[in-house]
Amino acid sequence: MPQMPKIIDQTCLRAFLNSFDNVLTDCDGVLWSGDNIIGRANDAVNKLRSLGKKIFYVTNNSTKSRDEYVKKCEKLGFIASKEEIVSSSFVMAQYLKQQGFNKKVYVVGTSGMTAELDNVGIAHTDIGPEPLTVSPFKLPETMELDPEVGAVAVGFDADFSFPKLMRAASHLEDQECLFIATNTDERFPITDSKLVFPGTGSFVRCVETVAERPPLIMGKPSEKMFTVISEKYQLKPSRTLMIGDRCNTDILFGKNCGLHTLVVLTGVTKKEDLEMWSKSSDEEKHRLLADYCLPQLGDLVDLLKTLE
Amino acid sequence: MPQMPKIIDQTCLRAFLNSFDNVLTDCDGVLWSGDNIIGRANDAVNKLRSLGKKIFYVTNNSTKSRDEYVKKCEKLGFIASKEEIVSSSFVMAQYLKQQGFNKKVYVVGTSGMTAELDNVGIAHTDIGPEPLTVSPFKLPETMELDPEVGAVAVGFDADFSFPKLMRAASHLEDQECLFIATNTDERFPITDSKLVFPGTGSFVRCVETVAERPPLIMGKPSEKMFTVISEKYQLKPSRTLMIGDRCNTDILFGKNCGLHTLVVLTGVTKKEDLEMWSKSSDEEKHRLLADYCLPQLGDLVDLLKTLE
Numbered sequence: 261m262p263q264m265p266k267i268i269d270q271t272c273l274r275a276f277l278n279s280f281d282n283v284l285t286d287c288d289g290v291l292w293s294g295d296n297i298i299g300r301a302n303d304a305v306n307k308l309r310s311l312g313k314k315i316f317y318v319t320n321n322s323t324k325s326r327d328e329y330v331k332k333c334e335k336l337g338f339i340a341s342k343e344e345i346v347s348s349s350f351v352m353a354q355y356l357k358q359q360g361f362n363k364k365v366y367v368v369g370t371s372g373m374t375a376e377l378d379n380v381g382i383a384h385t386d387i388g389p390e391p392l393t394v395s396p397f398k399l400p401e402t403m404e405l406d407p408e409v410g411a412v413a414v415g416f417d418a419d420f421s422f423p424k425l426m427r428a429a430s431h432l433e434d435q436e437c438l439f440i441a442t443n444t445d446e447r448f449p450i451t452d453s454k455l456v457f458p459g460t461g462s463f464v465r466c467v468e469t470v471a472e473r474p475p476l477i478m479g480k481p482s483e484k485m486f487t488v489i490s491e492k493y494q495l496k497p498s499r500t501l502m503i504g505d506r507c508n509t510d511i512l513f514g515k516n517c518g519l520h521t522l523v524v525l526t527g528v529t530k531k532e533d534l535e536m537w538s539k540s541s542d543e544e545k546h547r548l549l550a551d552y553c554l555p556q557l558g559d560l561v562d563l564l565k566t567l568e
Numbered sequence: 569m570p571q572m573p574k575i576i577d578q579t580c581l582r583a584f585l586n587s588f589d590n591v592l593t594d595c596d597g598v599l600w601s602g603d604n605i606i607g608r609a610n611d612a613v614n615k616l617r618s619l620g621k622k623i624f625y626v627t628n629n630s631t632k633s634r635d636e637y638v639k640k641c642e643k644l645g646f647i648a649s650k651e652e653i654v655s656s657s658f659v660m661a662q663y664l665k666q667q668g669f670n671k672k673v674y675v676v677g678t679s680g681m682t683a684e685l686d687n688v689g690i691a692h693t694d695i696g697p698e699p700l701t702v703s704p705f706k707l708p709e710t711m712e713l714d715p716e717v718g719a720v721a722v723g724f725d726a727d728f729s730f731p732k733l734m735r736a737a738s739h740l741e742d743q744e745c746l747f748i749a750t751n752t753d754e755r756f757p758i759t760d761s762k763l764v765f766p767g768t769g770s771f772v773r774c775v776e777t778v779a780e781r782p783p784l785i786m787g788k789p790s791e792k793m794f795t796v797i798s799e800k801y802q803l804k805p806s807r808t809l810m811i812g813d814r815c816n817t818d819i820l821f822g823k824n825c826g827l828h829t830l831v832v833l834t835g836v837t838k839k840e841d842l843e844m845w846s847k848s849s850d851e852e853k854h855r856l857l858a859d860y861c862l863p864q865l866g867d868l869v870d871l872l873k874t875l876e
Contacts, residue, residue: 294705391699396726397602400761418704418730422766425728429764446777447737453708456737458730458778466774469754470766 262546265553280501289505289527299558302337320443320479322415325375348442348479363410411438429470443479480513507548523550573861588809597813597835607866610645628751628787630723633683656750656787671718719746737778751787788821815856831858
């Protein structure tokens, strides 16, 4: 039977701390939930920084630009600079730049995506609503496609509509047109509500179904997010820790990149999930088991005090 | 190597005709394309009827009621009665009735679905647009779920929106809530356009992704469509022919139900597809190969004249 993640306590604290120089941490569900900080996550991250660890904020959320993330971090008491933010929108823009992409991107998403494209000088279509104003069966007669479009990028877009779906799928009918998804998260973690908040993955699957081909995925668990920063900052996987709350993205990302992994139980993954996966005969489930576990990231604060 | 579908010609016409008493025919892509009849499909179907064959029009399209289908058939010169129309919306209503369903259906769809629910006296929510009027992140505070809803039914809905998706997924969070899809067709067949017309399958995959559970599928290739009519009219599978243009729905449906199958090349499936599948080492692809093939259904008209 594969090992359950090791709960960090005083007996293993030093070994844990000595195992990494760099910290990649997911945001929603680890550091904050919506606009609320989770426990003392800010003190924990800032403390790791004061111990000399390099910090990176790694998020699949495509809705904010890196500048907006820095502001959010500061507001909630996390020290952060733009260079430390690795969002799926940023990775998308970096990827297109690396490819020498010189056409226009049809964006199904928000200003978080277009701001990053602007940053690297890549042209894109306007964002915002495109509501249905005629019978859908009249659309093929009236809709004009922008001939300059050479990529479709799908992120979170609450203005998602039938005309947008038709436009995205029609561009993708040209097999030369790139198909990029910021991430495939099924849901946003929200608490204190009976409602389910749909994630980017739902729009991606919708477009993918009509396009009849899969997208290139920028976000976790894809390794692209690590490649972008590891090349720039020479991060060694064996000296890097990934912290996350969603094992099928965060922890799997860590495993895919050869990182150490820490799961916290303040977001999507529950203790029961870990137990279920450790008992499963499916080896894919074992890959979801992190090396370490903490009920919440803020628990590190008191633990680290014992070293002083 | 599996056999390619046999092209119907004079040498096999009698054997073909003697092999069935009942005809199930798909509509869009076989009989008509949008509002245009395909070749002489009407004469072919009416001729089969005059030879004593029972005719059923079997369609995954959920947008029209059976009454509307009868009108469309008549307008395009196909003899038809309401009892001969088997649509995915009709099958959905029949299924819920058989289950003794006595709650309300949250409908992501059109009047084609609500008309069939009304027909069997099953309550449903209103259809039509539910646009986003506040920030999506405010929705969890303002959206109220109808407590009487006990099923979510997803069909074609060009008014599909983020609030509707959130509502559907949130109802489905109750594991007792039924999840029904009229069909999973990726696209509507349209011709003379560079645009791709998204099918119901795109909305279904979108909701399924957030709900994190699969729907019960009413349409082809699910056997439910045959069960509904075969029980009522005592149709023998071995004496029934399925005609279709889309092999992964129509022909697979025929195979799943043990029917004879005829593919026409006036819709989704092309001759090259058939050749590719016959050469494939994947046995699932072989199941897409129909028993018979015709370039278009109207070709039967001249063939049948040779018998007179």
